[in-house]
Amino acid sequence: MTFYDFAKAVMSLPFRIMGWKIKGIENLPTEGPVILASNHVSLWDPVLIGCSVPRQVCYIAKDELFHVPLFGWVLRHLGAFPVKRGQGDTSAIRQSLAILKEQRVLGVFPEGTRSKTGQLQKALPGIVMFMEKSQAPIVPVRVSGTRKLFSQGWGKVGIVIGKPLTPEMLKPPAGVENRREWVAQKIMEALEQLPEI
Structure with missing residues (x-):
């Protein structure tokens, strides 16, 4: 058993007790590169998503978290890697693209x-x-119930996974001035359309 599998088994326990729900799991590609794009309301979000999907998710996390004793070590051993926010962090960009080139899953909070x-x-x-x-598809994921995790009622914590959005589907129409901004907006619209648990 890998450290990731062990951590996943342990961290799944509180979610199971809370009646955690997973909807749309069939929308997650079982192989090939994937970018998971989720809303972000709590530090529990990446934990919940990681416990909910069968493939390992490698997250980009803010650099400060990796300087916390022990916690930083755990993050690295779970496949997470740091990004220095507010800068053009080329190391984080290269690592993100390397994960996708290896046909793995990259977890991103677009906000x-x-x-x-x-x-x-x-x-x-x-x-x-x-x-x-x-050229990896983006899979929108809506997280629910993590903001006040331990005060939620039973069955109010979970994720909804939307259908993959391919680069072709997100191709901007002619005349769009800021292509990346247009695509980013479409990704958020897809997230918004997903129901909460």
Whole structure:
């Protein structure tokens, strides 16, 4: 058993107790490169998604988290890697593209940070660059119930996985000035259309 599998088994327990639900799992490709794009309301979001899907998800996480004793070690051993926000972090970009080239799953929060209100925010264009360079499909994922995880009632925590969005499906029409911004908006619209648990 890998460290990832062990951590997944352990961290799944509280979600199971809370009656966690997973909908749309058939929409996640079983092989090939995939970009998971999720809303972000809690530090529990990547944990919930990682426990909910059968493939390992490699997350981009803010650099500061990797400097927390022990926690940073755990993150790295779960396949996460740091990004220095507010900078053109070429190392994080290269690592993201390498994961996709290896036919793996890259987890991204398009908003770039947690939403304090729970409402979807504007997406950053970085996710579009990953899609363009890798030609990987983007799979929207709606997380529910993690914002106040331990005060949720039974059965109110879980994820809904939407249908994959291919680069061809997200091709901007002629005349669009900012292509990446247009595509980023379409990704957020797909997220918004997913129901909550």
